[in-house]
Amino acid sequence: MVNVVSLAExxxxxxxxxxxxxxxxxxxxGMTGIPDFGHAMFFAxxxxxxxxxxxxxxxxxxxxQLGVSPGEAMQLVIxxxxxxMVKINEALATKPLLSIMLIIFSIVVALLLGGLLxxxxxxxxxxxxxxxxxxxxxxxxxxxxxxxxYTKSIMxxxxxxxxxxxxxxxxxxxxxxxxxxxxxSLAVIVYLFAERFHNSPSGRLFRAVRDDEDSxxxxxxxxxxxxxxxxxxxxxxxxxxxxxxxxxxxxxxxxIAAQSIFDRVLWTFWPWALMILGGMSSNRGITLATxxxxxxxxxxxxxxxxxxxxxxxVDKLGFDPxxxxxxxxFTLVALLILLVLLFRPKGVIPEPPxxxxxxxxxxxxxxxxxxxxxxxxxxxxx
Amino acid sequence: xxxxxxxxxxxxxxxEKLQTLFDVNLEVPEGEITVIxxxxxxxxxxxxxxxxxxxxxxxxxxxxxxxxxxxxxxxxRAKLGxxxxxxxxxxxxxxxxxxNLRLAGHDLPPDVLEExxxxxxxxxxxxxxxxxxxxxxxxxxxxxxxxxxxxMIRKPKIFLIDEPTAGLAPKLAKGVLENVKRLNEQGYTxxxxxxxxxxxxxxxxxxxxxxxxxxxxxxxxxxxxxxKDLARLYLxxxxx
Amino acid sequence: MVDLNLLMSTTIYGSVLALLALGITIIYMTTxxxxxxxxxxxLVGAYLAATAMAVYVQHxxxxxxxxxxxVLGGQLIVPYPASVYIIGFLVAMxxxxxxxxxxxxxxxxxxxxxxxxxxxxxxxxxxYDFLLMAVLLLYNTHVWIKKTLKDGLNLIATKMDFSAYDxxxxxxxxxxxxxxxxxxxxxxxxxxxxxxxxLFRTTLGIKMRASVENPPLAEVLGVNVxxxxxxxWIISGLTAGxxxxxxxxxxxxxxxxxxxxxxxxxxxVVSAFAGSIVGGVNSIFGSIFGGFFIGYVETYVTNWLAxxxxxxxxxxxxxxxxxxxxxxxxxFAPQGVIALLREKKVVDRILAFVKGRxxxx
Numbered sequence: 001m002v003n004v005v006s007l008a009e010x011x012x013x014x015x016x017x018x019x020x021x022x023x024x025x026x027x028x029x030g031m032t033g034i035p036d037f038g039h040a041m042f043f044a045x046x047x048x049x050x051x052x053x054x055x056x057x058x059x060x061x062x063x064x065q066l067g068v069s070p071g072e073a074m075q076l077v078i079x080x081x082x083x084x085m086v087k088i089n090e091a092l093a094t095k096p097l098l099s100i101m102l103i104i105f106s107i108v109v110a111l112l113l114g115g116l117l118x119x120x121x122x123x124x125x126x127x128x129x130x131x132x133x134x135x136x137x138x139x140x141x142x143x144x145x146x147x148x149x150y151t152k153s154i155m156x157x158x159x160x161x162x163x164x165x166x167x168x169x170x171x172x173x174x175x176x177x178x179x180x181x182x183x184x185s186l187a188v189i190v191y192l193f194a195e196r197f198h199n200s201p202s203g204r205l206f207r208a209v210r211d212d213e214d215s216x217x218x219x220x221x222x223x224x225x226x227x228x229x230x231x232x233x234x235x236x237x238x239x240x241x242x243x244x245x246x247x248x249x250x251x252x253x254x255x256i257a258a259q260s261i262f263d264r265v266l267w268t269f270w271p272w273a274l275m276i277l278g279g280m281s282s283n284r285g286i287t288l289a290t291x292x293x294x295x296x297x298x299x300x301x302x303x304x305x306x307x308x309x310x311x312x313x314v315d316k317l318g319f320d321p322x323x324x325x326x327x328x329x330f331t332l333v334a335l336l337i338l339l340v341l342l343f344r345p346k347g348v349i350p351e352p353p354x355x356x357x358x359x360x361x362x363x364x365x366x367x368x369x370x371x372x373x374x375x376x377x378x379x380x381x382x
Numbered sequence: 383x384x385x386x387x388x389x390x391x392x393x394x395x396x397x398e399k400l401q402t403l404f405d406v407n408l409e410v411p412e413g414e415i416t417v418i419x420x421x422x423x424x425x426x427x428x429x430x431x432x433x434x435x436x437x438x439x440x441x442x443x444x445x446x447x448x449x450x451x452x453x454x455x456x457x458x459r460a461k462l463g464x465x466x467x468x469x470x471x472x473x474x475x476x477x478x479x480x481x482n483l484r485l486a487g488h489d490l491p492p493d494v495l496e497e498x499x500x501x502x503x504x505x506x507x508x509x510x511x512x513x514x515x516x517x518x519x520x521x522x523x524x525x526x527x528x529x530x531x532x533x534m535i536r537k538p539k540i541f542l543i544d545e546p547t548a549g550l551a552p553k554l555a556k557g558v559l560e561n562v563k564r565l566n567e568q569g570y571t572x573x574x575x576x577x578x579x580x581x582x583x584x585x586x587x588x589x590x591x592x593x594x595x596x597x598x599x600x601x602x603x604x605x606x607x608x609x610k611d612l613a614r615l616y617l618x619x620x621x622x
Numbered sequence: 623m624v625d626l627n628l629l630m631s632t633t634i635y636g637s638v639l640a641l642l643a644l645g646i647t648i649i650y651m652t653t654x655x656x657x658x659x660x661x662x663x664x665l666v667g668a669y670l671a672a673t674a675m676a677v678y679v680q681h682x683x684x685x686x687x688x689x690x691x692x693v694l695g696g697q698l699i700v701p702y703p704a705s706v707y708i709i710g711f712l713v714a715m716x717x718x719x720x721x722x723x724x725x726x727x728x729x730x731x732x733x734x735x736x737x738x739x740x741x742x743x744x745x746x747x748x749x750y751d752f753l754l755m756a757v758l759l760l761y762n763t764h765v766w767i768k769k770t771l772k773d774g775l776n777l778i779a780t781k782m783d784f785s786a787y788d789x790x791x792x793x794x795x796x797x798x799x800x801x802x803x804x805x806x807x808x809x810x811x812x813x814x815x816x817x818x819x820x821l822f823r824t825t826l827g828i829k830m831r832a833s834v835e836n837p838p839l840a841e842v843l844g845v846n847v848x849x850x851x852x853x854x855w856i857i858s859g860l861t862a863g864x865x866x867x868x869x870x871x872x873x874x875x876x877x878x879x880x881x882x883x884x885x886x887x888x889x890x891v892v893s894a895f896a897g898s899i900v901g902g903v904n905s906i907f908g909s910i911f912g913g914f915f916i917g918y919v920e921t922y923v924t925n926w927l928a929x930x931x932x933x934x935x936x937x938x939x940x941x942x943x944x945x946x947x948x949x950x951x952x953x954f955a956p957q958g959v960i961a962l963l964r965e966k967k968v969v970d971r972i973l974a975f976v977k978g979r980x981x982x983x
Contacts, residue, residue: 037744124949131744134656139891142892142941143945147939147942318765318766319763319764319765320765330755331753334752338746338749338750341733341745341749
């Protein structure tokens with residue numbers, strides 16, 4: 001059973017991860033209009049970086065303690081994952097410096113690789129539009145998932161079990177708390193970035209391209225570059241969300257699996273749902289949607305789904321309680337999104353107007369223009 | 383004055399949330415040509431489309447042949463005897479000439495349909511030559527013929543024609559309007575939206591001027607043609 | 623030496639993909655949306671069919687025809703009487719149609735009425751996919767269903783391999799032609815022919831083609847375009863249901879996937895869409911070709927590569943091949959492979975493409 005402190009930590013971690021992931025999607029889909037239905041593949045990069053790259057480096061550093069050469073240790077991370085990671089994680093708990101180094105390493109590498117994959121994906125994103133692009137990105141994500149699932153050297157031999165992650169927060173003594181604090185601060189940084197970005201010249205340019213490509217091009221803006229930048233930035237941030245997920249002992253647990261990091265319900269569809277719920281391109285709307293949905297609906301359901309299912313007399317009706325809970329989550333997200341699409345298609349907080357001038361300056365201008373218009377109309381009538 | 387075959391009463395209409403017609407009241411007399419003119423974007427085509435149920439009517443009533451059709455979808459209006467001829471893409475390019483005609487008369491009894499197709503071929507012998515050819519491969523003039531034929535095959539009570547001369551050379555445009563006049567002489571009621579005000583009003587019986595989504599003039603076409611003030615302000619003709 | 627079993631199972635798989643691609647294409651042509659939920663519609667058909675067959679077998683006290691059973695090609699084949707398969711086939715169609723109609727009437731039509739753009743429609747189909755997934759998850763883990771499938775047909779509800787009940791039609795020693803294979807080919811051919819007749823020889827067909835090409839014009843000529851769309855959804859659901867039934871008969875050996883609602887990312891989605899896209903998303907007969915094409919390419923290209931590289935495990939990656947085919951087709955031949963073959967200056971097009979961007983239509 002989960003106590004109150006842990007519950008708070010779980011929900012905060014949960015919200016933070018989804019917030020980062022949704023902001024990433026928003027930069028691509030909400031602001032620039034790239035229908036990324038393959039968002040999960042960028043998220044997965046973060047998981048691979050932590051569970052594979054960071055783990056191997058950790059192994060190399062503590063190889064002497066394990067009594068093997070660094071090269072062997074790096075191979076054992078995949079071959080004897082569970083056994084070797086127990087020892088590595090014991091070692092990591094006493095090595096704050098190495099842990100911090102690996103945390104920074106994971107973030108930097110995930111941002112770079114996420115950006116790289118986004119750059120590759122921008123090749124079709126520049127050339128295809130609309131539904132073709134959506135289907136292209138969805139199949140790319142599914143194809144990549146299958147590739148990673150069956151490639152032993154990336155995520156281990158069992159796609160559903162995966163790799164034990166290096167316990168990078170073990171040195172703090174309370175990995176749950178400190179991973180939560182860290183993930184939450186990442187989310188705050190992303191929030192500040194998103195707020196600034198939305199009203200920055202490039203943010204406005206992104207939305208201009210989304211709303212009217214031809215006009216944006218006509219005033220000399222390079223649309224190809226804008227779409228590419230959006231893909232790179234958005235994908236890099238999605239990979240950051242993947243890292244945050246892998247760090248979080250509460251959400252990911254002690255291991256992550258290829259199957260779950262590429263899951264298109266969790267990492268593509270949920271961000272879409274949150275983005276649409278919050279209002280596409282509306283950073284504050286997304287923040288609100290993530291917090292409310294995370295705290296009230298998804299968090300509790302994920303944590304308590306078995307208790308919920310047990311409390312409902314579903315087994316008397318012949319349903320399997322565990323699967324009933326999973327089905328409950330699918331149903332909720334599906335209904336939530338369908339209802340929003342039907343009744344609040346612009347989201348709870350629609351995209352705010354962005355001002356190049358301060359609102360009151362703008363009001364002055366409008367007023368002046370109005371007066372002039374009245375004058376000219378009077379002139380016409382007389 | 384002839385009986386009004388169609389009546390629009392206090393119509394407010396538009397596209398989804400964009401209202402483009404305001405408090406429109408209009409009667410279409412049977413057997414006459416009603417010509418709708420007005421500046422660009424004034425709502426002429428919207429008015430025509432509203433008659434056929436191709437826009438969203440917020441309030442008001444449309445009566446056709448003594449029947450309230452406000453809520454009817456377009457395909458039901460077609461069955462009541464209304465025909466609409468679009469400005470562009472008014473034939474099915476991927477269907478053959480025969481298939482185009484069969485589609486247009488799909489709810490007629492087969493023998494009547496064959497009869498009508500024969501009649502059409504008598505009027506437009508060129509179409510008979512191309513009966514199995516896809517409409518997309520025909521010339522612009524032939525396609526315009528097919529569009530007319532498609533409209534005629536059900537022998538509708540009323541034709542709504544949207545800017546048939548748009549983009550045509552003046553000589554061809556004159557021919558098209560003559561066709562419209564001939565159609566009227568066969569007894570068809572016609573509502574015509576025309577951007578060439580003078581040529582349009584000259585063949586019309588009734589003239590309607592639409593400005594900013596409202597009816598600014600409703601009366602005999604010849605009178606509208608003579609109103610220099612309106613013409614100068616809104617139509618860009620007869621100014622000097 | 624041709625591996626007959628592999629050829630047969632690949633053909634069943636190919637026709638499953640052809641039917642799915644066909645359904646996806648029909649919906650894209652009419653409703654203008656890629657229906658991400660489409661493969662799941664076929665699973666609805668498959669589960670309902672299996673349940674119906676199981677109930678029927680139990681109620682009528684039918685036992686598998688053990689006298690007719692044989693070990694063929696290393697597999698025990700125990701056929702049932704024909705009535706069992708007929709019931710399964712019909713119920714699968716009904717299931718597919720019901721799931722498709724629900725999607726159109728309850729979800730997409732209201733959205734279309736509100737003027738939703740392609741993005742919202744696509745998201746809605748994804749949402750419906752998850753809804754169906756939840757329903758199927760509840761269904762195949764339900765005690766009664768599990769028991770019925772186990773008692774009736776000896777099936778495990780989460781891994782429904784019905785191929786042991788295939789009916790061997792022609793046998794010669796250890797070589798046999800499987801009934802599933804014959805059925806798959808026959809159904810696809812019959813379906814393609816009837817679609818051809820429907821579209822090009824009937825008034826309904828003219829109406830359908832007209833509604834696809836120019837919906838407003840068809841509407842003013844008295845065609846109820848909405849009803850035509852509804853009919854296209856029925857056809858789409860019908861083909862999905864049949865695909866679901868064929869999936870049951872598909873041997874799960876080799877490159878083939880399990881039928882499972884528990885895996886959120888159902889793998890067949892990639893291949894089904896690949897079939898539709900390779901065929902050119904606006905060509906019904908192209909999509910049937912595309913489905914078979916993807917089925918054979920996935921299997922044989924990966925098999926060939928596995929032999930070449932000496933990597934037995936390679937067949938697992940077969941769908942990665944489809945992913946690349948989707949990418950290449952969309953970027954270099956958005957009208958589909960058949961259209962590309964007609965095009966003479968393929969290289970020019972690719973060059974022109976690499977230089978500049980293009981829209982999808």
